[in-house]
Amino acid sequence: MKKSLFFMFISFSLVLSASSTENSTKEGNELSERSDFVEESTIENTTSDQVRGESQNSNNLDLYSKIDKAVTRYEEYYDFSGAVYVGMKGEEIFSKTFGKANYDKDTPNTLDTKFMMASVTKQFTAAAILLLEEGGLLELDHQVTDYIPEITHWEGITIHHLLSMSSGIVNSDHRKLLENINKFLENSDVTPLLAPEESIGIYKDIPLNFKPGERYEYSNSNYLILGLIIERISGIPYELFLEENIFEPLGMSNSGYSIDWDIQDNKAIGWYKKSHFENEVYPIHFDYFLYHSSGGLYTTINDLVTWDRALYSEKLLKKETIAKMYAPYTKISSNDEYGYGWFTNGDTVEHSGSVPGFISHIYRELDTELVIIILSNNESLVGGVLDILTNDLKELLQVKSDD
Template identity: 25%
Template sequence: MRYSRTCRRRVCAGIAALGIFAAPLGAGTAFAAEPPVPGPYSVAAPAAQGDFPELTPAVAARLDKAIQDVMKEAGVPGVTVGLSAPGKGTYIRSFGIADKATGRPMTPNLFMRIGSETKTFTVTALLELVDQGKVSIDDPISKYVDGVPNGDKITLRNLASMRSGLFNYSADEGFYKAFTSNPDRPFTPQELLDFAFKHPIQFQPGAEFDYCNTNLILLGLVVEKISGTPLHDFIQENVLDPAGLRNTVFPTDAAFPSPHAHGYTIQTASGQVEDATDWNPSWGWAAGAMISNLQDLRTWARVVATGTLLTPETQAERLKVYPTAIPGAGYGLGIFNIQGWIGHNGSLPGYESLTIYLPESQATLVVLLNTDELHDNNEPSTLFGQAITRIVTPEHVYDIPVTAAAPTSPSPTKY
């Protein structure tokens, strides 16, 4: 079998991209870390020089063209976009196809795998336990999980902010081979940790930023241990139900609610494009296994960015961001701030997503697509986000420049 560096990078990204600077499957792409800093800070968004525009037919036409141009350029089969702001209107569009075999069109009601956006749900669950006084964000992980390298020094805050120094299991060659040789295989959280823990620590906790799916697997285990409840049940009862998200699920196997779009990837042992729709997402677990749709993610964008489910104090801690190698971008506790847009992206084999919120305009943007194929080393979700925000918020353009990543990064453009 051919395990090319490009293929490996994409798989890691997909798995890691269960989050923002990560790779597919909810894990994330590792970014080059900046020099150590004393602590978190608030990312200063560019000064606004204009209001969010009314979503008139003329603006909608510009958005239509921009989205279709990205689709054509990046070879995206299908995409759904939801954009809105109070008093400005709502733009919801689907373009392209959801199933190459039948030609079925993409529609706004389809379920999609959301990869690393799962991280926002897992960290919200953890922070709810913080609010309940059952755990401290500054507890060492060794208090809850045995056998973690450097575990007595790595705090839950380090894990949630991607500053633990642990190796990303999705970047391990053995994991890559195991996953691509049998994408239907279920993985346990401990199996995922085993791939990571055979590697030495990358740096001391807090010293650098490095997007790592291993961090979220550990946080998922913490939620389970403290709550005494399986992670998927805890998130359902304490995050999804209170937020009113009726079309979001944390699967425990490869089951996929209908109707859903088919997802297409080249993250395969053969290096050829394959239909990854029914691949088992267990390898992403707390970092990237979840499924949702446009309606729920439009709600979640506001809920997670404004802290509806948390105390103001805990939400303020969440939004304190640490530096990345991207100017104007930082990563907090399971959430990012890119040029003022707060939220997360996701990528795993066959799917990508982007769910972000701009507080000053109370604007929400959700992008869902059925491929994770890079275009010129850029995530297609980034290309869509960039094209859309250039039109509606030119002072706040969502962008994750590929040049910001270190050459050795598993996936240069995924959080």
């Protein structure tokens, strides 16, 4: 199978995401954007305030123990399964794993267990684009039609618009997009793995949602298209470009593109429970590579720690280039804006992700160099649970952050 096929995600998985199956999340198989912190959880009628109160009632404990107690409460109440890391300025404050990587084999999660990144992938795609810019191979104000001329109504959309979620191109779960995919699949000459030129054609008769640059709208299509641009400029598959230019130079040896997920060792299996009170765990098997440059990468806690530290150096990108990733470009709310692959709020950048079986979250304070990384292989933690946990950990770390 040709690994460089772009929009394998569009050509097949979106049809799956349009249908409701027992193994899909309630929100469908699309990647999640950052959720606002919710005031209470609907999981088994347990409120987040109850969990927070019990986990933080630990004044006599040291910071590590307080964090451990906080996360353990989420394990008890919400079946949290995965890995958590908290650090500051390169110093580890807390790292621990919870639950099983594989319940059938009774394999525990470890700090080197591989989890799907989901939408955390987007910051790596953004970094790849910025590497091409530093190399003089593109400019952010170049139009998308410079590389994809066949979609004429995309004239006026720039690479900057794709990066900042302000292009107006419809999201990957758009009704018309799904209809066009079904038309392709009804043609006996079309296989589920479409070539790039065929895949991009499904957008041809779909108008933009708004004028490019007019406003913010989260759309996975933006980052799928960026993946194609990376391939067309570099002349190599997306995954090979990231391997040669990001993962290998940084020593992220346990990160990659999930085209070979089925044969990966030391990986977590995504799962869910029908009820918190039942013991049976239902594994989720999915072709995660279909998410491509929008959400198809996998990683480990340890590799994401390496990634965090690299972004405070110039090992990968110049400091002025990294600053472009964090700059606020499109306003989401009174406080939050979208940069390039990051939600940004002052000196804080973060991103969440969700694919079938996996939830992820990375939170970073650029002034204090605080980082909170959470990877989970329990799909039941949708609905902002990881955001709430992140917020709880931030409160526990407030004193240290102020030091």
